[in-house]
Amino acid sequence: MQMAPENEEKTSNWFKGINVAKIVNAAKDAKQLGKEDPRRIIHSLKVGLAITLVSLFYYFNFSYEGFGVSAMWAIMTVVVVFEFSVGATLGKGVNRGIATLLGGALGVGAHRLASLSGGKAGMYHSRIIGFLSAVVTFIRFFPKLKARYDYGLLIIILTFSLISVSGYRDDEVLQMAYIRLSTILIGGSATVFICIFICPVWAGKDLHNLIATNIENLGIFFEGFGCEYFETKTDKDQETNASMDGYKNVFNSKGTEEALVNFAKWEPRHDKFRYRHPWDQYLKIGTLTRECAYRIDALNGFLHSEMQTPMEIRAKIQESCRKMSLECSYALKELALGINNMTFSLHIDHHILSAKAAAKKLKSSLKTGLWPDANLLDIIPAATVASLLIETVSYTVKIVDSVHELASLSQFENCDATLPNETSREEVTRSPGIESHSLSITVE
């Protein structure tokens, strides 16, 4: 008899323990999510605001009498269309609007067609609906259409089926199509208005910043690499060590980049971005950044490898390697800063030229035989590091070139604002053939 309450107490304590721990963890996670990106909280509030406004609209008697139960389509549109970024919202909104129009027209057409056939309209109707749904479902597999219009095609099937099915019953099919379209327009415009005019989140800007951050991460690695590999660490370097792994984020950003490009294409002019900003160029830069990051990953492997090369062997390549890695670091960091400010600094070319000179010097000294009497297995890691660095120089050149292409396509300013005093703003013209340099390095 004594056991029962004791057991009960234990169980309830155990339950409490679990629940309290879980709730505390969830709260911590929520706080972390909000801290990482406060726009998430703002977005949630914006969705709440939009739904409140549209549901208030539902309570006004005059609109209820006009639209009846169909006013709920307005709420539905807000819930379904409101996305995090302006581009995603506009894409879904435009898709939904046009698809409702098309699907409605098809539905009315199918209704007329079926009513011509007289008595057995129901059977004909169902078959037409089934056939058209199958066709549109197949169209959704086309990769180009899937990328931009998948949601629209879904809504065409939906509206078409609903209109033609309800039409058979109500015989007020035009009226219904009109009501559905106008309620969707009301919901959609409330959504788009709130999304654009209250703290907008632009997918294009996010993409722009993501590319800049990725390039900066590569630069940060190169900055630390020279000191790390040639073991001239000071206390300060201990800090950079942790941030040197930032380049690893580049590997996982491919999906995000593609999604953001798709959204950004829907966005109107904002900040310094025009309506037809060359968004596809960002994908090209992203791919080059990732290819460079793979070489960096291989270099990083040599930093932590247990198969170390003796110091005297490394010393022979130290000067050129440090030069290359530092100049690449300067170029990439200045490039990232320039992307952020929508400028293109002409200093970058100086850094690139120095890096190339160092690469050339290293190559010719490798030819003449730097290590005459050393063990081959000691040399291989050092030689691999050298050739990886030479490769990364050519990737840096490619990245600079593709950003330069972006800059000229989207009319960045050519400026030296980032380092105003060094060359007293002399007019440096960019050598046109920097693309050909990159080839000569890799082939050489």
Added chain:
Amino acid sequence: MQMAPENEEKTSNWFKGINVAKIVNAAKDAKQLGKEDPRRIIHSLKVGLAITLVSLFYYFNFSYEGFGVSAMWAIMTVVVVFEFSVGATLGKGVNRGIATLLGGALGVGAHRLASLSGGKAGMYHSRIIGFLSAVVTFIRFFPKLKARYDYGLLIIILTFSLISVSGYRDDEVLQMAYIRLSTILIGGSATVFICIFICPVWAGKDLHNLIATNIENLGIFFEGFGCEYFETKTDKDQETNASMDGYKNVFNSKGTEEALVNFAKWEPRHDKFRYRHPWDQYLKIGTLTRECAYRIDALNGFLHSEMQTPMEIRAKIQESCRKMSLECSYALKELALGINNMTFSLHIDHHILSAKAAAKKLKSSLKTGLWPDANLLDIIPAATVASLLIETVSYTVKIVDSVHELASLSQFENCDATLPNETSREEVTRSPGIESHSLSITVE
């Protein structure tokens, strides 16, 4: 006066040309899509069938009188929930069903709460709806919830808003919640039934095949690499050359793998897969496959590099390199075949051991100085190829180990069915410590 009809003809010809060409192209694309994966056509027909059946249901008078206009929820559910694979459909269906239940309960609750407050119910209502929508929208940002329950959370907001808003008007809120739930159940069960019992597409099986194909592609590269690099081409090799690039597909399959794992987790027992099949293990294998593919990409670069090593230098490493690459090829191809048949051949270990022996031999011969008088710049590419091959051996071991882990988790058969005559089915026990071998190779 003569110009006008001529021009008109030209324009109409031009229009015709464009239209005919476009239509022909679209038809060709459609044919191609159907040929690539005939299941796409079957899926479209299945969707058409499901919508036809549910819309027929709408025409039966008794059900119309029972559910009224709400019967369209059934059609809506079919259109929105029917996805290509069983897992995706079940995931969406379960999410939609449970979310409708939860959202409905919340809606009824909010309705009761607001009606307690009397006259200004409308205002209170809107605020409650707005607040709860904001909270649920924020919850959608939790990464774990987003992966599996994003659609359900959206439907909670939707149902909750619709129920509580309509409830204020109709005062038949329980009735409406009941109707919405039952129509969704009818649409959902028709969808799930057709999806599972007519030519089902299992995401789990697709994932399983994708992993096997990726591993096979790595094996195909290794098979051709030895002949290509040491230039002992015959006419037959010309054919393999084209298929050697198959490993490049591995780079783009990460997103597909993650999506398929998410879908597969919803699927019931099918073929040889249990309900709780170790799907996450596939992600691990996929990652290792990609890491191996990056090394392969580097090796491929040396095949087409203009910086070629003289033949006499390559000849020194030829034997070990060809051995390693062939043994890896055999092991990977047998592994892929085994995954397809859900078996794990014990021959794989023999191939792995031979590849390791060759790697060890090459390492020790590199130490003793293979090329005493050669130019360093000639040696570096050959030495890099050798060390990349040694690395790929250790990646092959890792892939074999992770597939073996999958095999023991999901109870593959240990068998030698693939090569029945060679060892006369003697009982070979798998050495337990193969994991530790892989370490010793990389550290050595």
